[in-house]
Amino acid sequence: MRRSRLSFPNSYNHVMNKGLKGEIIFQNSDLKKKFLELINKNKNRYGIKVIAYCIMQNHFHLIVKNEKGNLSEFMKKIEGDFGLYYRKYIGGKGYVFITRFKSTLIQEDVYLKTAIVYVLLNPVRAEYTKYIDEYPWSSYNEYFSNSNERITDNNFVESIFGNISQLNKYADNFQNTKLQIKHTKFGDILSEEQYIKITEDLSNRRKYCGTSTLRRLKDKKKENVGKIIRKFEREYHISIKNLTGKDDKSREIRANLLCVLREQTFLTYLEIQRIKPFKKLKISSLANIYARLKVR
Incomplete structure (x- = not known):
């Protein structure tokens, strides 16, 4: 049975996937760079804003804003292109990723901040590094820096944390905590209870009304x-x-x-x-x- 995944135009989502049978698909810097290049190359085409990322040895994490509702198409493109590159680079046949990507809908505000630091802390939890800033394959060093090579919408992340000290403090406080994800019939959600009710309503309306009608309903309520x-x-x-x-x-x-x-x-x-x-x-x-x- 296919996993339900919640995503709407302008929704925030935590996306992850891993190698088939635990295969180390990001085993060197060339493969990690290629995956990040594919993200950077395709994000604007599909209307995706990258908020945070972390590329581990056998899996990846992304926090994205799905501005145009094209998250599935975006993921199909980058995972498909990476799969072709990987088989050419490593050899072998067959699928590279274990399944379709997993996606968790994230409520904005505090929950989004929590999801960002959760992704950035992956190398620390896995004991690849002792400190969050030591891992070169996460987006941590794109924030509050003078780097010109950015994949993320760093200005947005900087606006919600304020400064690097607050980001580090938030990460320190969260280091030993797990995401409190709620599993619903519509998909996984990281949010307060009130948001789940709104999301379920949106899911039903989206099913019967379509995306354009849903957007009008949401805009009218904001009016x-x-x-x-x-x-x-x-x-x-x-x-x-x-x-x-x-x-x-x-x-x-x-x-x-x-x-x-x-x-x-x-x-x-x-x-x-x-x-x-x-x-x-x-x-x-x-x-x-x-x-x-x-x-x-």
Whole structure:
């Protein structure tokens, strides 16, 4: 039975695959370079933004943004071309990868940060290196550097971590932790429970409506953000532009607004952070505020 895989236009996905029968398919630098070249060569053609990567000895990890909904086509292309190159380089016949690639849908914000450091920490967990920056076949050294040879959207990664110290701190805190992936009938998801419900709804709509209709549904819901905010302002007799105080009442109203935005719109924490009352808060702080409010 084919594995279900969740991916939508503009979704974030953790993608991985490994060599058939545990074969060491990335056994030297030439093979690793070739695989990265294929990723770099084809990413724009298929509308893929690479967020993070790590090429190990017998498997690879990618974090990508599937901007045009072409993730399956992209993976088929790079795995197919690498397979042809590998058989010509090494010899032999047959498949190179064990199966179709595995993909986990990732909720933006904190979950995306967690997935990025999980991928970057693979060489440390496998004891290839002691420190995260010592492994040459991950994207770690593309961030916060002057390198001109980049495959990743380093600016995006730098914007969500802030600086190299925060990235390292996040990695240190996560080093001995596993991803808490949820297995659903629609596919694997790394997210909070609320996002799973939204995703299942999207999957059903995608099945019956098609991608273009799904995009219109999502865009329409985002259009309603202004209406939701105006309704909130009327109920609380405030303007959110003035909701910047540090007193307990202002904090409580901000928290309630955050909860409304999370549960009634498609806005991510990153998008909510652009709204004035939340501009000075970190994404991790927004996630913590929401989590505390939900357990009351």
